Amino acid sequence: MPLKTGGEATVEALIAHGVDTLFGLPGVQNDWLYNALFDNRDSIRVIHTRHEEGAAYMAFGAAAATGQPAVFSVVPGPGLLNAGAALASAYAVNAPVFCLAGQIHSARIGKGMGDLHEIANQSEVLRGLTKWCDLALHPAEAGRKVAQAFYEMRSGRPRPVALEIPPDVLKRRTEVPATPAPLPPDAPAVDLGVVEAAGEILGKAERPMIFVGSGAQGVSAEVTQLAEMLQAPVMAYRTGNGVLDSRNPLSLKSPEAHVYYRRTDAIIGIGSHMRLPLQRWGSDENMKVIRLDVDSAAMDRIQKPDLAIVARAEDALPPLLDAVARHNRARESRSDEMLGLRAEAAKKMAFLEPQNTYSRILREELGEDGIAVMGMTQVAYAARVNFPVYHPRTCISSGYQGTLGYAFPTGLGVKVARPDVPVISISGDGGFMYCAGELAAAVQHGIPLVALVFNNDAYGNVRKMQIRDYDERVIASDLVNPDFVKLGEAFGANAFRAESEQQLREAMRYGFKSDLPTLIDVPMGDTPSFDSIYDQGRVRPS
Secondary structure: OOOOEHHHHHHHHHOOOOEEEEEEOHHHHHEEEEHHHHHHOOOOOOEEEEOHHHHHHHHHHHHHHHHHOOEEEEEEOHHHHHHHHHHHHHHHOOEEEEEEEEEEHHHHHHOOOOOOOOOHHHHHHHHOOOOOOEOOHHHHHHHHOOOHHHHHHHHOOOOOOEEEOOOHHHHHHEEEEOOOOOOOOOOOOHHHHHHHHHHHHHHHOOOOEEEHHOOOOOOOOHHHHHHHHOOOOEEEEOOOOOOOOOOOOEEEEEEHHHHHHOOEEEEEEOOOHHHHHHHOOOOOOEEEEEEEEHHHHHHOOOOOOOOOEEEOOOHHHHHHHHHHHHOOOOOOOHHHHHHHHHHHOOOOEEOOOOOHHHHHHHHHOOOOOEEEEOOHHHHHHHHHHHHOOOOOOOOOOHHOOOOOHHHHHHHHHHHOOOOOOOOOEEEEHHHHHHOOHHHHHHHHOOOEEEEEEOOEEOOOEEEEEEHHHHOOOOOOOOOOOOOOOHHHHHHHHHEEOOOHHHHHHHHHHHHOOOOOOEEEEEOOOOOOHHHOOOOOOOOOOO
């Protein structure tokens, strides 16, 4: 067997699994990993960031925008903890992110001797943020455990994984087995009997409805076909956006879907927990609930479905379409009905200004294939109901984690992975400042993201709740900001202030043509609250 360091074995395994970009920060515990990356710099591009949070979020963005694994590397202890919020976000939205975590010397793990960056139970911390993690204690294990990490990440529900490698293991040169080939991912077999029963329920239903989440991002064509066969509206909230093109009349946002849901007699969730309808809108004996999900453990968490199809949507939808065709009947178009619901919802949302105007501008300037990363700010909250999404993986969310500050560094990762399309990040001033230092990384690596900062000098949503819900007890929510134009220019980025619709359009167009990141400061005052639309109560009795 050839002699290799643990770092060399690790990097060779990454290359064997198709990795061509790694996000990270070097440090003493992973020096020998970066030595191997230097020796393979023609095969793997290293994008180093100014903070571990930035590295992990960039990997998250690359994975979310492509559905393919993305890798980041950080030192142990504080480095790993800094990356924790991004791992939590990736976990929430089922993004295939691979964390290569440093460790202290293998002989001193768990001894509490005060090694540099030592924290107690680091492996346990990682187990709470990933679906799988392991520790390589010998260079001969490194390649095999990298292969296992990719296998676990791709099998079943795609979620983050982590592999810890101590510095002595990365440094040690010894005989190492040949680099393992990628393992085929595991997927549950489709139960055709259950699929047939589901097809019968849907085919015979008077008013079926479809809910899609992140597990449906790879089956846009099949979902579109199912919706049109059944004339069933499709609702996506955050992670399912773009599975059905918003220009299709059957595509509903939550306000109009909430109305239609009152009289539906069968629903199917495809790669979705269906938290919004099942937890908040309710269900009753007149509604059949079908779940199609690769994760059997997720089926009963909110409500036991009438039928559970445990499979990948890519495997189960083709036979389900056949089954529906066998039981379906001629159906009149519901396009006019859906367009009417959408028109009524639009009237009710007309008060959301300037959010509606900003949404329209952003959509028009992004064009057909542009990608938006929606941060935690009023414009992005409203986008959940007023922003059309045309294609899968073009509207990125942090899902139920709602991670403040994630949008800008995540957008950088999206742009690295999708350099061929326009990409914007949408942040408030509070959230943008979390990772503003990554402007330096964006300039250094030539990442031409267009970053919009909707600036109201506050943690705006917090302040709204303090005023509305707590008798105007405004505390710790007002902010003092830098001049964002000067800040962007100081980093060497393009920077503009957009105080009109035309200025915003011109700044975005300039940024889309530039080879540098573009920071756009959009001053805005108070905005109407989105909560009256977002908080939708029960419409089914149980």
